[in-house]
Amino acid sequence: MAVTIGALVERAAGETRASLVPEVAEKFAAAGARVLLERGVAVGAQFPDALFRKVEWADGADAVLAQADVLLTVQPPTLAAIGKLKAGAVVVGFMQAHARAAEVKAMQQRRITSFAMEFVPRISRAQSMDALSSQAAVAGYKAVLIAANTLDRFLPMLTTAAGTIRPAQVLIVGVGVAGLQAIATAKRLGAIVEAYDVRSATREQVKSLGAKFIDTGVSAEGAGGYARELTDEERKRQQEVLDARIAAADAVITTAAVPGRKAPRIVSRAAVERMKAGAVVVDIAAESGGNCELTRAGETVLHGGVRIVGPVNLPAQLAYHASEMYARNLYNFLKPAIGRDGQLAIDWNDEVFAQSCLTHDGAIRHEATRKAVEG
Ligand code: NAI
Numbered sequence: 001m002a003v004t005i006g007a008l009v010e011r012a013a014g015e016t017r018a019s020l021v022p023e024v025a026e027k028f029a030a031a032g033a034r035v036l037l038e039r040g041v042a043v044g045a046q047f048p049d050a051l052f053r054k055v056e057w058a059d060g061a062d063a064v065l066a067q068a069d070v071l072l073t074v075q076p077p078t079l080a081a082i083g084k085l086k087a088g089a090v091v092v093g094f095m096q097a098h099a100r101a102a103e104v105k106a107m108q109q110r111r112i113t114s115f116a117m118e119f120v121p122r123i124s125r126a127q128s129m130d131a132l133s134s135q136a137a138v139a140g141y142k143a144v145l146i147a148a149n150t151l152d153r154f155l156p157m158l159t160t161a162a163g164t165i166r167p168a169q170v171l172i173v174g175v176g177v178a179g180l181q182a183i184a185t186a187k188r189l190g191a192i193v194e195a196y197d198v199r200s201a202t203r204e205q206v207k208s209l210g211a212k213f214i215d216t217g218v219s220a221e222g223a224g225g226y227a228r229e230l231t232d233e234e235r236k237r238q239q240e241v242l243d244a245r246i247a248a249a250d251a252v253i254t255t256a257a258v259p260g261r262k263a264p265r266i267v268s269r270a271a272v273e274r275m276k277a278g279a280v281v282v283d284i285a286a287e288s289g290g291n292c293e294l295t296r297a298g299e300t301v302l303h304g305g306v307r308i309v310g311p312v313n314l315p316a317q318l319a320y321h322a323s324e325m326y327a328r329n330l331y332n333f334l335k336p337a338i339g340r341d342g343q344l345a346i347d348w349n350d351e352v353f354a355q356s357c358l359t360h361d362g363a364i365r366h367e368a369t370r371k372a373v374e375g
Helices: 022-030 061-067 079-084 101-109 124-129 131-150 177-188 202-208 232-248 269-273 284-288 314-337 351-356 367-374
Strands: 004-007 034-037 070-072 090-093 113-116 158-160 163-165 169-173 192-196 251-254 280-283 300-303 306-309 357-360
Touching (some): 022 034, 070 314, 079 101, 124 314, 124 351, 177 202, 177 251, 192 232, 269 306
């Protein structure tokens, strides 16, 4: 029988994104799946129901949960939703497993097969499924716009009848996917851009975007292309060089993260106090503890004339395109598991499915999560 793919209106506070958009729903239908949706499923992302073709509309959320073989989500499923899913159903979405022990246990007990988009391996073949990257790019872009909007200055150089305006200096700290998009966006707006990352491999990427790489003499390549934690000595050296660049900046965008750990502290209170009046820090890492000592998630803090913005869920502020990219990531992830007859058949020898699996068949398959949940 054809697989039933379901999606609901996201219920988490502030979540405007959707797990399915019309273009992708149609692709699932073309692949032979039955698509069953709750009314208003993507209205928060500005996709009215009328745009969806070749889908069925369920009589409420519970009807979707009762029938779905595969539930697509943005945020992790709630305990209530998990309780209403068919035993053995599949859930695919961001799972935030480190913070959702109860949900993980519930999915284990109900023999739900869950796939965490955060755990999709970052191999070339899986780039089109990489939801961390697609959403990080949105965050990097939006962070620069927030900085531009918060500043009482221009970003570009302007030559006007009233004289020449000097371009703003923007500093990007952390050059992963979000940082690269932040550099590109700030450049497009005409700012002078400097960037810094502990991974020296980013130097060439920064330069190729026309920005200047700040050399602190500290390199911290870790496993799998991610950063490792720094030693105290390295941190001190990094800090001295960076503090001078922070003081010179009109806007600082921080995006630094180390997987599974609290965000590294990079912008101290003292460094903020050396910044000029009217300068702005936009801290993308606000939700994981913040790269700036003064960041408060979800708030804008005014400290001695400097604004420190701590946005939460930035992708939800650009929900249309964030949803479009996310839904495509989900499709690219699931498509190999949909057979010619529209049936679901997961190849457990495929490292993408194996590594992104959180729970399956009554077990927690993701090792780090299993240790954290089961002790
Ligand atoms: P992330 O969100 O984990 O971290 C953001 C950035 O912060 C990283 O570049 C990291 O090096 C940097 N950082 C950590 N501690 C820092 C510190 N103390 N000071 C300054 N910077 C610090 O990174 P993201 O965006 O998830 O990318 C991580 C890696 O994965 C990168 O190497 C990226 O190129 C790679 N990647 C590979 C893909 C693929 O091959 N399919 C797709 C996407 C990313």
